[in-house]
Amino acid sequence: MKEHLDLLREMLRIRRFEERCAELYSSAQIRGFLHLYVGEEAVAAGVMSELDPQDAVVSTYRDHGHALARGVPMDAVMAEMFGKETGCSRGRGGSMHLFDATHRFFGGNAIVGGGLPVAAGLALAHVMRGEPRVVACFFGEGAAAEGEFHEVLNLAALWRLPVLFCCENNQYAMGTAFAKEHAAGDLALRASSYGLAAWSVDGMDVLAVKESARRATESIRAGGGPCLLELRTYRFRAHSMYDPERYRDKAEVAQWRDLDPIDRLVELIRPEFTDDELGALESEVSVEIDHAVATAETADFEPVTDLTRFVTSEVSP
Amino acid sequence: MKTTYREALREAIRDAMNRDDRVFLMGEDVGSYGGCYAVSLGLLEDFGPERIRDTPLSESAFVGAGIGAALNGMRPIVEIMTVNFSLLALDQILNNAATLLHMSGGQFPVPLVIRMTTGAGRQLAAQHSHSLEGWYAHIPGLRVLAPATLEDARGMLWPALCDPDPVLIFEHNALYNLSGELADDAGPVDITRAAVRRPGKDVTLITYGGSLAKALAAADDLAADGIDAEVIDLRTLRPLDADTFLESVRRTHRAVVVDEGWRSGSLSAEIAARIAEEALYDLDAPVRRVCSAEVPIPYAQHLEEAALPQPASIAAAASEVVRGG
Numbered sequence: 001m002k003e004h005l006d007l008l009r010e011m012l013r014i015r016r017f018e019e020r021c022a023e024l025y026s027s028a029q030i031r032g033f034l035h036l037y038v039g040e041e042a043v044a045a046g047v048m049s050e051l052d053p054q055d056a057v058v059s060t061y062r063d064h065g066h067a068l069a070r071g072v073p074m075d076a077v078m079a080e081m082f083g084k085e086t087g088c089s090r091g092r093g094g095s096m097h098l099f100d101a102t103h104r105f106f107g108g109n110a111i112v113g114g115g116l117p118v119a120a121g122l123a124l125a126h127v128m129r130g131e132p133r134v135v136a137c138f139f140g141e142g143a144a145a146e147g148e149f150h151e152v153l154n155l156a157a158l159w160r161l162p163v164l165f166c167c168e169n170n171q172y173a174m175g176t177a178f179a180k181e182h183a184a185g186d187l188a189l190r191a192s193s194y195g196l197a198a199w200s201v202d203g204m205d206v207l208a209v210k211e212s213a214r215r216a217t218e219s220i221r222a223g224g225g226p227c228l229l230e231l232r233t234y235r236f237r238a239h240s241m242y243d244p245e246r247y248r249d250k251a252e253v254a255q256w257r258d259l260d261p262i263d264r265l266v267e268l269i270r271p272e273f274t275d276d277e278l279g280a281l282e283s284e285v286s287v288e289i290d291h292a293v294a295t296a297e298t299a300d301f302e303p304v305t306d307l308t309r310f311v312t313s314e315v316s317p
Numbered sequence: 318m319k320t321t322y323r324e325a326l327r328e329a330i331r332d333a334m335n336r337d338d339r340v341f342l343m344g345e346d347v348g349s350y351g352g353c354y355a356v357s358l359g360l361l362e363d364f365g366p367e368r369i370r371d372t373p374l375s376e377s378a379f380v381g382a383g384i385g386a387a388l389n390g391m392r393p394i395v396e397i398m399t400v401n402f403s404l405l406a407l408d409q410i411l412n413n414a415a416t417l418l419h420m421s422g423g424q425f426p427v428p429l430v431i432r433m434t435t436g437a438g439r440q441l442a443a444q445h446s447h448s449l450e451g452w453y454a455h456i457p458g459l460r461v462l463a464p465a466t467l468e469d470a471r472g473m474l475w476p477a478l479c480d481p482d483p484v485l486i487f488e489h490n491a492l493y494n495l496s497g498e499l500a501d502d503a504g505p506v507d508i509t510r511a512a513v514r515r516p517g518k519d520v521t522l523i524t525y526g527g528s529l530a531k532a533l534a535a536a537d538d539l540a541a542d543g544i545d546a547e548v549i550d551l552r553t554l555r556p557l558d559a560d561t562f563l564e565s566v567r568r569t570h571r572a573v574v575v576d577e578g579w580r581s582g583s584l585s586a587e588i589a590a591r592i593a594e595e596a597l598y599d600l601d602a603p604v605r606r607v608c609s610a611e612v613p614i615p616y617a618q619h620l621e622e623a624a625l626p627q628p629a630s631i632a633a634a635a636s637e638v639v640r641g642g
């Protein structure tokens with residue numbers, strides 16, 4: 001039950017955080033692109049729950065859920081969205097580029113497929129230094145059409161790099177449906193053709209995600225080489241805040257909304273888990289979000305005189 | 318007629334598709350999504366999925382496929398969502414598109430047009446804010462265009478398609494909503510010459526694309542201050558029409574180059590060098606450059622604004638060269 005509650009809390013944190021972000025976007029306190037993860041929370045919550053602090057994570061522009069579930073403090077994530085100095089990337093990255101060295105969170109990458117080669121390199125260093133770590137690398141099914149995906153899967157399998165590839169198949173790459181992106185339907189089958197273990201998971205079921213992540217990380221840590229999980233999920237909202245969603249119909253969205261991973265888990269743990277307890281959890285989460293917004297609002301912007309800092313390192317060679 | 322830059326680009330595509338059935342458009346989300354900047358919105362309905370082709374996320378593959386189709390009798394317009402993602406196709410653009418004609422001893426021209434969005438200003442952070450058109454202007458074999466007006470948005474595509482060689486068209490993201498009057502019979506324009514957008518006699522501001530409006534705003538501010546600035550829109554970044562800006566500099570004796578690209582090793586450096594090579598003794602002051610700060614463009618609004626050329630920094634540089642620093 002404790003495990004279930006932890007997963008539920010994590011998913012709720014992400015969901016409510018992003019709902020607040022959408023409001024803050026409407027009031028122009030958050031700017032730029034904002035890609036919401038609403039509907040996909042089970043993936044981040046389930047996978048991260050199986051990682052150790054010394055493992056590493058590589059993310060995409062749809063990175064709020066990954067960062068929060070990984071433990072990047074919500075205050076720092078929200079401050080980043082506000083462009084403040086206290087943000088996890090000092091306001092230089094914004095929504096799409098959350099970074100946190102402390103949590104070995106190697107960033108949201110906004111070039112589709114751009115994180116995959118980096119994940120391979122992180123894992124290579126783990127191997128060469130004899131550290132039994134896993135690199136969890138998140139990317140969408142759209143990224144699986146890019147050259148990087150194919151190059152990196154081959155390389156990782158060839159060198160038996162300890163990477164957990166987490167392909168978040170939310171059925172769309174912007175407006176391009178899976179079937180218009182890929183000639184062959186089965187991503188796990190394709191991945192296994194490169195010589196690594198790969199299978200599909202119900203990404204709307206957080207327990208199934210967790211169980212698959214457990215099996216995969218165990219195998220990777222035991223020296224079994226990389227694994228790929230195809231996590232079948234769905235984004236309930238637009239690709240980003242600008243998307244008029246001309247490419248899919250409301251009935252399809254409604255069908256997937258019936259599989260809401262949060263509702264499903266709540267149903268599963270009833271009746272032991274009461275409405276009162278759910279209410280308490282909700283208010284715990286909203287206190288955390290209120291705090292994150294309040295501190296982000298009052299935090300300072302980095303002085304403009306610091307503009308060209310961090311282009312190169314500040315230690316002399 | 319009242320129109321926007323976006324609509325003018327769309328009309329140009331529609332016109333080209335109607336003129337020549339070898340023309341087709343391909344790229345990510347150009348069809349059912351309507352284009353990531355809505356340029357191709359509605360074209361799928363008019364021309365069908367054979368000629369408005371959605372591609373998988375695979376810049377290298379579909380740009381390379383555009384090259385192949387161009388080699389083999391078609392006239393493709395390839396849309397890359399933004400210049401940032403064109404880096405995944407840089408190999409195809411440089412090593413194939415720009416090179417095949419020469420390497421084949423003149424046998425294989427590549428009549429391909431590649432359109433892409435460029436520039437910063439919308440708080441999209443570094444990976445979505447690059448201005449790399451100057452890099453492409455470095456490459457022999459390419460023609461590089463930067464439409465900054467409604468006329469050019471409407472008129473550059475057809476001559477680009479008629480060019481037997483590869484042409485890159487850079488659309489600055491800040492321009493899509495630019496609106497104004499366009500002649501009903503607006504059509505193809507010259508793609509070889511720069512244009513004087515504002516005549517003046519005291520200083521020449523040389524710019525293009527998304528920075529043109531900023532330079533014109535700076536010129537207005539300068540006018541209020543008694544300085545009469547001439548503003549030149551390069552329009553074609555390669556091959557450069559140096560004659561137009563050299564003629565201007567010889568009259569005004571002063572030059573400020575405004576470029577959203579970074580300063581070092583850049584298009585602005587090239588222009589300054591041309592002026593130094595051809596018109597040094599006509600100058601009354603050193604050439605000045607207003608470029609983006611040498612930093613990946615940051616997300617935070619105040620930092621992004623500080624990183625980019627602005628009317629105030631352009632005006633300050635111009636009055637410095639006119640009045641002395």
Ligand SMILES: Cc1ncc(C[n+]2csc(CCOP(=O)(O)OP(=O)(O)O)c2C)c(N)n1
Nearest residue numbers: 062110111112140141142143172173174402
């Ligand atoms: C190389 C590259 N091409 C295009 C884009 C524009 N773009 C951003 S997200 C996206 C869709 C990616 O889809 P997917 O990999 O399935 O991830 P999802 O957004 O569904 O999570 C596109 C085309 C980009 N950021 N990078």
Ligand SMILES: [Mg+2]
Nearest residue numbers: 140141172173
């Ligand atoms: Mg997707």
